[in-house]
Amino acid sequence: MTATIIDGKAYAQGLRARIAAAVGTLAGQGVTPGLAVVIVGEDPASQLYVKNKARQTVEVGMRSFEHTLPASTSEAELLALVATLNADPAVDGILVQLPLPKQIDAQKVIEAIDPAKDVDGFHPINAGRLMTGVPGLVSCTPLGCLLLAQSVRRDLSGLNAVVVGRSNIVGKPMAQLLIAQSCTVTVAHSRTRDLPAVCRNADLLVAAVGRPEMVRGDWIKPGAIVIDVGINRVPNPAAGEGKTRVVGDVAYAEAVKVASAITPVPGGVGPMTIACLLRNTLEAACLRRGLTMPQVDFASAS
Numbered sequence: 128m129t130a131t132i133i134d135g136k137a138y139a140q141g142l143r144a145r146i147a148a149a150v151g152t153l154a155g156q157g158v159t160p161g162l163a164v165v166i167v168g169e170d171p172a173s174q175l176y177v178k179n180k181a182r183q184t185v186e187v188g189m190r191s192f193e194h195t196l197p198a199s200t201s202e203a204e205l206l207a208l209v210a211t212l213n214a215d216p217a218v219d220g221i222l223v224q225l226p227l228p229k230q231i232d233a234q235k236v237i238e239a240i241d242p243a244k245d246v247d248g249f250h251p252i253n254a255g256r257l258m259t260g261v262p263g264l265v266s267c268t269p270l271g272c273l274l275l276a277q278s279v280r281r282d283l284s285g286l287n288a289v290v291v292g293r294s295n296i297v298g299k300p301m302a303q304l305l306i307a308q309s310c311t312v313t314v315a316h317s318r319t320r321d322l323p324a325v326c327r328n329a330d331l332l333v334a335a336v337g338r339p340e341m342v343r344g345d346w347i348k349p350g351a352i353v354i355d356v357g358i359n360r361v362p363n364p365a366a367g368e369g370k371t372r373v374v375g376d377v378a379y380a381e382a383v384k385v386a387s388a389i390t391p392v393p394g395g396v397g398p399m400t401i402a403c404l405l406r407n408t409l410e411a412a413c414l415r416r417g418l419t420m421p422q423v424d425f426a427s428a429s
C-alpha cells in the first residue's frame with residue numbers, strides 16, 4: 128500500500144481563501160478583525176513563524192499588530208503589554224509566541240490573556256470549554272490536525288485514535304477534539320509501556336512527541352491515517368556542512384508504505400496551524416461584537 132499524501136499546504140491555502148471571503152463580508156459591516164502577535168527574543172524558527180503569521184493575517188484582509196521584545200524582557204513587562212492588548216478595542220486576537228525565555232512563566236502569561244481574545248485556545252477557560260463540550264476558541268494545531276484527518280475520512284466516529292504526546296498545546300486538546308468526534312482515544316507518552324504495540328492499535332495515529340522519526344513504519348496499523356505534528360530540525364550533511372532539514376515525529380519513508388493516508392513534514396500540519404489561527408481570530412472578532420460568524424466551509428479539502 129502507498130498512502131495518500133494529505134496536502135496541508137494546499138488545504139491551508141484554500142481555507143485562507145475562504146477566511147478572506149468571510150473577512151470581506153465583515154468589512155461590509157464596518158469590522159476589520161485585528162491580530163496581535165508578540166515575540167520575545169530572537170529564536171530564528173519563532174521569528175519565521177511570526178513573520179508568516181503577520182503576512183498571512185494581512186493577506187486575508189485582517190489587521191496585524193506585531194510586537195517584538197528583547198530576550199531580556201521581564202515577566203512584568205510582558206504582562207503589562209498583554210494588559211494593554213486586552214484593553215485595545217482594535218485587537219481581537221492575542222498570541223504570545225512560544226517558547227518564551229526562561230525568566231518568564233508561560234502559564235502566567237497565557238492566563239493573563241483575555242479568554243475572548245485567546246486565539247491560541249491555551250487559556251484554562253478555553254481548554255475547559257473544549258473539555259466540557261462548550262463552544263470556545265480551540266488550539267490551532269489540534270484543530271488543523273482534525274481538519275486534515277477529516278479531509279480523508281469525514282466521519283471518524285468509532286475509530287481507535289492514539290495521540291502520542293500529552294502537552295497542553297497539542298496532545299491534550301487533540302484528545303478532547305477526537306473524543307468529541309466519538310473516537311476511542313488513547314493518550315500515550317514517554318512512560319507508556321510498549322508504545323509500538325499501543326500505536327499498532329490505532330486507526331488514527333497523531334504523533335506529537337517532538338522526537339525526530341520516533342514512530343517507525345512497523346508501529347503503524349496497515350491502512351491507518353497518520354497525522355504527524357513534529358517539526359524537528361536534524362543535520363543534513365548531504366546538503367553541506369552545518370545544513371539541516373526538517374523531519375516529523377514519524378519515519379515518513381517507512382510509514383508511507385503502511386498507512387492509508389499521511390501528512391508530510393513539511394507541508395502537512397504546520398501550514399494548518401496558521402490558517403486555524405486566522406479562523407480563530409475571525410471567530411473572536413465576531414463573538415466579541417455579538418455578530419454571527421460568516422459561513423466558512425471547513426470541510427472542503429482545498
Ligand SMILES: Nc1nc2c(c(=O)[nH]1)N[C@@H](CN(C=O)c1ccc(C(=O)N[C@@H](CCC(=O)O)C(=O)O)cc1)CN2
Binds near residue numbers: 222
Ligand atoms: N503561541 C504559539 N506558539 C507556538 C505555536 C502555537 O500554535 N502558538 N506553535 C508552534 C510554532 N508554530 C506556530 O506558532 C508553527 C510551526 C510550524 C509552522 C509551519 O508551517 N511549518 C512548516 C515548516 C517550517 C520549517 O521549515 O521550519 C511546515 O510544517 O510545513 C507554522 C507554525 C510553536 N509555538
